[in-house]
Every structure is written in C-alpha cells, then in structure tokens.
Amino acid sequence: MKTTIDIPEGALEEVLLHTRAKTKRDAVVTAISDFNRRRRLEKLAEELGSFDNVMSLEELLRLRETD
Numbered sequence: 352m353k354t355t356i357d358i359p360e361g362a363l364e365e366v367l368l369h370t371r372a373k374t375k376r377d378a379v380v381t382a383i384s385d386f387n388r389r390r391r392l393e394k395l396a397e398e399l400g401s402f403d404n405v406m407s408l409e410e411l412l413r414l415r416e417t418d
Contacts (some may be wrong), residue, residue, distance in 0.1 A: 363375060372378035
C-alpha cells in the first residue's frame with residue numbers, strides 16, 4: 352500500500368541506524384514488523400500467565416539421570 356507520511360528526520364535516521372536497512376522503506380517496514388511482533392509476544396505472555404512450579408536446574412538434571 353502506498354502512503355505518504357511525514358516522519359521526523361531524527362526518528363527515521365535512528366531507525367535506519369538500528370535496522371541497518373539500505374532504504375527508508377526497508378527501515379520503516381522492519382520497524383513496523385518488529386513492533387507488531389513485540390505486541391503479539393506481549394499478548395501471548397498475558398494469556399500464558401506465570402508459572403509457579405518451574406523446575407530448578409538440579410531437578411532437571413536428576414530427572415535426566417533417571418531416564
């Protein structure tokens with residue numbers, strides 16, 4: 352989709368630097384994709400909740416020894 356937007360020059364330069372993109376378009380697409388991926392991960396983390404019964408390394412190693 353072709354869209355014309357006014358992006359602050361400093362913000363665009365920073366995105367170009369961090370993404371190492373060769374074009375402004377690639378930088379913006381990369382930034383948008385990364386933003387969307389992070390939001391999906393946040394939503395997944397909220398749905399999964401937290402775990403109280405996580406095995407310690409020692410417990411995991413003992414379990415592996417018995418197999």
